[in-house]
Amino acid sequence: LKELPRSFGRLSSLTVLILVRCANLNHLPDDIRNLSALVRIEFQGSMLSGGSIFLVSIPCRYIKLVKKISSEWCRDVRNLPKRLVEFTNLRCLDIYGWSSLERLPEGFGQLKSLADLSMQWCSSLQELSSDFHCLPSLQTLNLQWCEVLQGKWMDRVVLIKTLELVNIVGSPLLVHRWAEMAEGGESWRFAVKAGYDQ
Structure with a gap:
C-alpha cells in the first residue's frame, strides 16, 4: 500500500484507523483533515515510513480527539516524533x-x-x-x-x-x-x- 484513496477523507464517521505494516505508505491524502470522528489510531510496522508520517499529517484541529496509539516492532526508530506531545487527550500509548x-x-x-x-x-x-x-x-x-x-x-x-x-x-x-x-x-x-x- 503506497497511498490511500483520495476519497478517504469522506469517511466522516470513521472512528478507528488501523495501519498494519504499511511500510510503503509515504503520505496521506489532504482531506484526511475531514476525519473529525477519529478517536483511535493503531499502527504497526515501520514508524519512519508509516506511523510518523501519519502523526505529522494529522491536522491540529482534531489531534485532541485521538485517545489511543499502539505500535509494535518498529525496530529502526530511535526517537518518538516530537509532535506526540501535542496529543493532549491521548489516554493510552502502547x-x-x-x-x-x-x-x-x-x-x-x-x-x-x-x-x-x-x-x-x-x-x-x-x-x-x-x-x-x-x-x-x-x-x-x-x-x-x-x-x-x-x-x-x-x-x-x-x-x-x-x-x-x-x-x-x-x-x-x-x-x-x-x-x-x-x-x-x-x-x-x-x-x-x-x-x-x-
Whole structure:
C-alpha cells in the first residue's frame, strides 16, 4: 500500500484507523483533515515510513480527539516524533518491541490525559524525559524488559501521584533501584511488580 484513496477523507464517521505494516505508505491524502470522528489510531510496522508520517499529517484541529496509539516492532526508530506531545487527550500509548528507541521526547509530561503507558521490550531505552514525573493522570506504567533503562528514573516515577501499578519485570536497573529505595524504608501509594511471582 503506497497511498490511500483520495476519497478517504469522506469517511466522516470513521472512528478507528488501523495501519498494519504499511511500510510503503509515504503520505496521506489532504482531506484526511475531514476525519473529525477519529478517536483511535493503531499502527504497526515501520514508524519512519508509516506511523510518523501519519502523526505529522494529522491536522491540529482534531489531534485532541485521538485517545489511543499502539505500535509494535518498529525496530529502526530511535526517537518518538516530537509532535506526540501535542496529543493532549491521548489516554493510552502502547509501544512494544521498539528495540532501537533510546529516549522519550522532551515535553512528554504534557500528555495530561495519559492514563496507561506501556513500553515493553524497548531494549535500548535509556532515558524517559525530564518532565516524565509531571504526567498528572498516569495510572498504569508498564516498563517490562527495558533492560538498559537507568535506575534513576524510579526516583521520578514515585513522584507521580496518580499511579496505581508499575510493572518493571525484566528491567534490572529499575528493579535494583526500587529494591534500594524499599530497603531505605520508602513506601508508595501504588503497587510495584518486579518479579514473576508477584
